[in-house]
Amino acid sequence: xxxxxxxxxxSGKFVVTCEAAPSKGTNLxxxxxxxxxxxxxxxxxxxxxxxxxxxxxxSLGGALLVKELGGxxxxxxxxxxxxxxxxxxxxxxASSRGVHNVLCLTGDSVMLGDHKExxxxxxxxxxxxxxxxxxxxxxRDMSGNELDGGVxxxxxxxxxxxxxxxxxxxxxxxxxxxxxxxxxxxxxxYDMDNFKKFMEYARQFPVKILAGIILLTSAPMARFMNKNxxxxxxPQDLIDEMKSAPKGGALNKGIEIAGRMVRQIxxxxxxxxxxxxxxxxxxxxxxxxxAAGLL
Amino acid sequence: MIRSITQLKPAEEIEQxxxxxxxxxxxxxxxxxxxxxxxxxPEVEAMKxxxxxxxxxxxxxxxxxxxxxNLTGEILKELQSMIKQADALLIMTCAYGVQTIARQINxxxxxxxxxxxxxxxxxxxxxxEVCSQCGTCIIGExxxxxxxxxxxxxxxxxxxxxxNNGKCEIDSNKDCAWTMIYNRLSELGRLDxxxxxxxxxxxxxxxxxxxxxxxx
Numbered sequence: 001x002x003x004x005x006x007x008x009x010x011s012g013k014f015v016v017t018c019e020a021a022p023s024k025g026t027n028l029x030x031x032x033x034x035x036x037x038x039x040x041x042x043x044x045x046x047x048x049x050x051x052x053x054x055x056x057x058x059s060l061g062g063a064l065l066v067k068e069l070g071g072x073x074x075x076x077x078x079x080x081x082x083x084x085x086x087x088x089x090x091x092x093x094a095s096s097r098g099v100h101n102v103l104c105l106t107g108d109s110v111m112l113g114d115h116k117e118x119x120x121x122x123x124x125x126x127x128x129x130x131x132x133x134x135x136x137x138x139x140r141d142m143s144g145n146e147l148d149g150g151v152x153x154x155x156x157x158x159x160x161x162x163x164x165x166x167x168x169x170x171x172x173x174x175x176x177x178x179x180x181x182x183x184x185x186x187x188x189x190y191d192m193d194n195f196k197k198f199m200e201y202a203r204q205f206p207v208k209i210l211a212g213i214i215l216l217t218s219a220p221m222a223r224f225m226n227k228n229x230x231x232x233x234x235p236q237d238l239i240d241e242m243k244s245a246p247k248g249g250a251l252n253k254g255i256e257i258a259g260r261m262v263r264q265i266x267x268x269x270x271x272x273x274x275x276x277x278x279x280x281x282x283x284x285x286x287x288x289x290x291a292a293g294l295l
Numbered sequence: 296m297i298r299s300i301t302q303l304k305p306a307e308e309i310e311q312x313x314x315x316x317x318x319x320x321x322x323x324x325x326x327x328x329x330x331x332x333x334x335x336x337p338e339v340e341a342m343k344x345x346x347x348x349x350x351x352x353x354x355x356x357x358x359x360x361x362x363x364x365n366l367t368g369e370i371l372k373e374l375q376s377m378i379k380q381a382d383a384l385l386i387m388t389c390a391y392g393v394q395t396i397a398r399q400i401n402x403x404x405x406x407x408x409x410x411x412x413x414x415x416x417x418x419x420x421x422x423x424e425v426c427s428q429c430g431t432c433i434i435g436e437x438x439x440x441x442x443x444x445x446x447x448x449x450x451x452x453x454x455x456x457x458x459n460n461g462k463c464e465i466d467s468n469k470d471c472a473w474t475m476i477y478n479r480l481s482e483l484g485r486l487d488x489x490x491x492x493x494x495x496x497x498x499x500x501x502x503x504x505x506x507x508x509x510x511x
Contacts, residue, residue, distance in 0.1 A: 106455040109465045122448040128495045160456045168477040171489050172453030230459035
């Protein structure tokens with residue numbers, strides 16, 4: 001039986017996903033609040049896996065929480081912290097507990113996070129993790145041993161449409177599709193003309209693509225991303241627009257911009273949906289969806 | 296030419312390692328560490344002065360020609376009297392030299408350097424790590440550039456999302472291995488190789504620690 005998220009992807013509707021960021025610690029109140037606020041408004045919620053290599057409550061625990069609260073989780077899994085044995089074990093655990101969506105990621109460098117001296121694993125890469133999911137669905141582990149009960153997943157991956165140079169990214173993108181990715185959530189896109197060009201290329205593949213939308217919270221935050229986040233480019237006109245916001249109104253301006261982009265993507269049918277990342281301001285996803293005319 | 300690339304340990308760490316050992320014999324090497332200026336004659340002399348100022352008694356110093364050579368033991372025998380007086384040997388060579396000496400001289404050895412990698416000389420005063428001796432070489436499919444080593448994450452199926460303007464997410468001075476591989480294969484008209492799915496790596500190439508016997 002396909003997952004609710006898979007059904008949404010296949011239904012042809014405009015799909016919306018967002019993030020539930022696990023807490024630093026075991027106090028899950030804030031995360032619970034965000035899940036309750038959003039679970040019925042979006043098609044699925046990604047649970048991040050030690051995002052930016054910062055040690056947090058595990059994505060698997062967060063995905064179970066989404067499930068318990070009646071939401072539809074997408075388990076993010078990076079290859080940074082677990083070797084192939086641990087990854088397969090966690091896939092089995094997730095599937096056995098009703099978590100049937102997984103986003104396969106390489107993971108950020110350990111050096112960028114808060115445990116800089118930890119051993120980076122990267123036993124697998126994102127395309128190999130996707131292939132492992134598909135192998136396990138056939139009832140075998142990566143060594144070819146039979147599993148007493150396999151797994152079932154709607155598996156996805158990411159792409160960076162604004163990477164420079166783009167060609168190596170596109171080769172990797174195609175490898176991820178060949179390895180079994182059914183959906184793609186993109187890195188943040190801001191330049192719709194650029195993104196349309198990417199989609200002209202991507203449309204040739206039978207994969208569902210959700211455009212990444214990161215909420216801008218201020219002009220300095222936009223400039224910070226331009227300087228520090230690989231593959232993210234906030235065009236100058238959007239930075240100027242953020243600057244034009246009245247004092248104390250930058251966040252509302254960011255919501256307006258994000259809502260406008262979501263609306264444009266939907267109205268022009270640019271891709272299959274959006275993945276809204278309101279990093280640290282998850283409750284604002286509702287406002288973005290309202291601004292986009294989705295609620 | 297390949298060289299053992301080293302870096303001086305912080306002074307506090309050396310001090311801590313030498314704690315309680317008042318008499319020290321210092322050994323440098325005339326090969327890699329002389330070239331990289333981490334354990335040649337000037338560095339050995341500077342260390343001698345620094346430790347003397349901190350109250351250590353330096354029983355002697357030497358710069359052996361090639362510390363990792365088994366003959367190093369013979370050379371050090373000639374300096375026995377000075378070495379015997381020392382509580383410890385402070386060794387300003389790479390870990391290959393330190394371990395060679397440790398096997399030959401019955402004395403506590405204190406490395407003054409950290410050994411970073413085996414570097415290929417790639418330009419004037421520039422060394423790069425290009426091989427990790429993994430035992431399962433795949434560079435026949437990557438245009439002769441090793442992604443296991445040159446990619447910070449050792450990815451074998453293409454770049455991660457952290458690459459930016461052809462550089463690595465951890466350091467804008469480091470080239471992205473997969474941009475280099477893409478460019479090389481593109482020049483060679485063999486981008487088809489980059490599209491090949493690489494299976495998960497075999498980490499059993501040579502189980503650590505590596506061991507080899509010349510066949511008789």
